Every structure is written in C-alpha cells, then in structure tokens.
Amino acid sequence: MTENVIETKGLTVYYGRQRGILNVDLTVQKGEVYGFLGPNGAGKTTTQRALLDVIRPVSGQAWLFGLDCQKEGVTARQRVGYLPGELSLYENMKAYQFFDTVEAMRGKNGDKSYREAICQRLNLDTGRKIREYSRGNKQKVGVVVAFMNKPDLLILDEPTSGLDPLVQQTVLELVREAKADGRTVFFSSHILSEVQEVCDRVGIIRDGQLVATERVETLIKQQFKRLRLSFGALPPADAFALDGVTETARDEQSVTLEIRENLNGVLRTAVTYHVLDIDTIPVTLEEVFLAYYGGK
C-alpha cells in the first residue's frame, strides 16, 4: 500500500482579497519526486508555505505524513527539510555556524560527515561569513540546510535558482540520491528541463489552481505527438487540415505536424501522398507546459 507523504484537500489560501491558491487537491507518495510547475505568482510557493504552516489556509486541509499540517505541524516538520525560494540568512554568521544553529534549533545533531560531503560536492567554503558570499553561494547554504539531516521529505522551492549549471546538476544528483534512499521530494520550479530530468510526476499550477497532475512521461505522451512526414512530392498546403492537427513546419521534402487527435486520419492522408518516412520528434515538457498556458 502506498503511503501519502503529502496530501491536500481543497486547500485554499487568500491574502486578504487576493487569491493565493484555490481548492488544491494533491497527493505525493513516499519515495516520489514530485515536480510542481508554474510561472511566477501561480501559487507554488504559497502551496509549500501552507504545507509548512507558514501561512494558514482559509479552507481545506493539508497533511504531511498523515499529520495535520497545522495541529501536528511540529511533529511533521521534524521529518522535513525546506529550501525557501526567497532565502534570507544571518549574514554575520559563518556558514558552518549557521548550519550548527539550524541543527541546534531543530534539536538534532545531524550527520556532520554527510553535511561536509554535500558542502564539498557543492564546492562551498563554510569558513567564510555569509555576507561575503555571492548569491549562488548563499543558495548553496540553503541547499545544505535542506539536505543535511537526510529528511524524509524535502520541500524545495526553486532549488537551482542562482546556481551555475554544474552546481545545478549536483543539486539534481542530490535529489536523485534522496529518491534512491526512498525519501520524498516536493520540488517547485519553472525550469522545465530539470523537472523533466528528476521528477516522477508533475503538477501544473495555474492561477492558483492545480490544472494537471500526471506522470512526466504520460503528460508528454498525452498532450500531443509531433511527426515529421517525408514525401517524394509534397502534398498540398491544406492536405492535413484535420481536426486536432496543426501543421507547424514545411520544407521541400517534409511536413511537420502536431497531432492531438485524429492520428488515423493523418496516416491515411499521408499514405495517399506516398509518404516515404515518418519521424517522431520528442515533445519537451516545456512545450506541453506552454501548450497549457498558451491554450494551443
């Protein structure tokens, strides 16, 4: 039986009259890496803050490890590592002092060798004062804080923000390792490639509402297929003017189509024009995402 590490039902947050999130129902299962996608202001951070009881919902409920986020939040948060999107640190501290402080406040003495190993992998010099760090190094400090106790659940808000590509890959490796350990990751991002790279499932939030939740590969498959059809002699321009089919490119030998439905019709038409070859062009999550937002 699968265990829900995160569950929300009808979770709604308002900031006064301003919408935060509306009726968000989501579940994240143990050992899963869940990508939470959406543009700025869609409600990603609000959802994460509601899960951590930073802000309270006006209606609905949220649970972490089956524990009510508000009533039993303290117990639940013992198993959570969090990286906020807007990270603010104690600038006068050295990084290692900050790590010790967080551990002291957690009431835990974590595995320092693991912490040092993460710092080494991120190439973070912990002996310097935080105010001397670049934005990227400050972000690394936040990453270490989130991961250092090997929490059962990682809630990461745009974890690779401000990091250079190599370090971004290291963070994604840490996420993969957490998954390999059977831990759960709730990962918000607007960088679709990284979500595609590490996530099992993805939820897309739009104007505060969860508009889709799907396995990454299923979402890609479900949305549309892109085919490039090669011909000896090109068919006329309106040959593929079928319902659910859009011609996106045409050159001297081939036609590229995006197909949401009516694949049979496309193939029938292609055969009548003596199709020579059919290529499937991979659809990126970014394109699926833009299709959601662009109403393509």
Next chain:
Amino acid sequence: MFRLLWQELQFRRNGIIGWGIGVSIYTALYVGLYPSFDDQLALFDLADMAFYQAIGITEMTSFAGYVSSTFVNLAPILLSIYAIISGSGTLAGEEDEGKLELMVTLPIPRWQIVTAKALATAVALFLILVIVGIAAVGTLSAIASQVETPVTAVDMFLSALYMWPLVMVVAMISLLMGAYLPNRRTAALAATVIFVGNYFGNSLANMYNALDAIKPLLIFTYYDNAPAVLTEGQAIADIAVLVGISLVLILLAVWAFQRRNITVGAWPWQRAKVV
C-alpha cells in the same frame, strides 16, 4: 527551548555589549561630572519649572536628586530605544528580512519561538543593566571622596537593575506590535507612540491633579524616580505590576503570532479569515 533561547542570546550579543557600554558611558559622564558642578546645582530650584517636571526631573540640589533626575530618570529612556529596536526587530524585523520563514518551518512550536525571543530580550536587557550597574558603582567609587551622600555602591547597582521591569514592558509592547502589525517600521512606530505617550502622560499627570484618573493606565506610574528611590528601592507592588504587564504582553504576542501568516505582512483587517 533552551537551545533556541541560547541562540537568540547569541544573536543579541553585540547589542548587549554595545548598549551596555553606551549607557555605561552616559552614566559615567553624568554621575562622574557631579562633583564638578555640585555647587551650582545646589542653587538649582526646579520646584516651579514645569518643563523639567514634564520630563521627570524634579530635584537636583543633592547627589541623590541629581542621580535620580539624570540616571534613574533618563537611563531607562535611553534603554527604551534599545527595547523598541530589539522588540520590534524580533518578530516583525526578522519577518521583513525573510529570516523568520526558515525558523517557523523548523520543528519548533510558534509559542516557543515567541517565548524564547521574549526571554532572550529580557535576559539581554538584564545583562545590559548589570553592565550599567557596574559602571554606576565604578563611577560612584571614583567620585566617593568628593561627594557626601547616603547613596551606596549597592544602591547604585540596584537602581540600575530596578529599571529592568520598566524597559521590559517597553520591549514587550514592541514585541507585541511586531507580532500583530504588518512590518517592523509600523511596529516600531506604534511602540514609540505608546512609549512617548506614557512618558509625557505620566509627567503631565504628576503636574495636574485633573489627570489622576489616567495614572493607573500609564507604565511610568509604576516606576518611581524620586530621590528617595535610590536608597529605598522601587516598591515591590510596582515591580509586580510591571512584570505582570510584561507577562500579559508576552501572552498576547504568542496569541497574535500563533494566528499570523508569516511572509504576508498584511494589516490585521486585511488578513483573510483562517479556518
């Protein structure tokens, strides 16, 4: 809780040292200069000078009167600046800076966060006053041969510590404002208005009998700065009232902080009704 308190004290270490030294210098300057112009002060009759009475300076013809007017009366005002900065910076300030978000996501109940911060502020104020008290004792010792007074070193030290309940109330008013109002600036402004209103309200109430009715509402009513207080100490009942007010303010701050949406910073009437 103890670890959190310890961390909060660590955060206040520079403030304790800086304000301790700063108020000590003020104390040493004022008290230490007394022998230089005690002859002139002996002729300084303040009984009919409304302005001086309004700022709590009632008598300067004796060493005890001078010390009560300058040190006992004005040092808490100086320390109240720290109390307001520290109190309003504690919740509202940390929220403004974004530091509070990470803290509230740690497995710590919110009431413990507020309580630890309130206790750390209380201990910080106490330690500052210990430093100031030591400076006051040192200054008195330095000028003892030039001053004839029944005020002892112990009296000087205790008079510093007696400021603690008053400045503690100011800090807790600021803490409560920080837990309730949307940002540090507003919290500090509100606390300052309350503080200034209390200070001048009390001075005016001391001058005009018609204002007697408001006296119980003013915190300075429970802090005596008459010369006799140096040797006799503050009334236990007054200390108890101030400590009681501080405790109520901490409870209110806990209540406000429990209900607060962190990182939002809205006015209370703009906040959505929470389930």
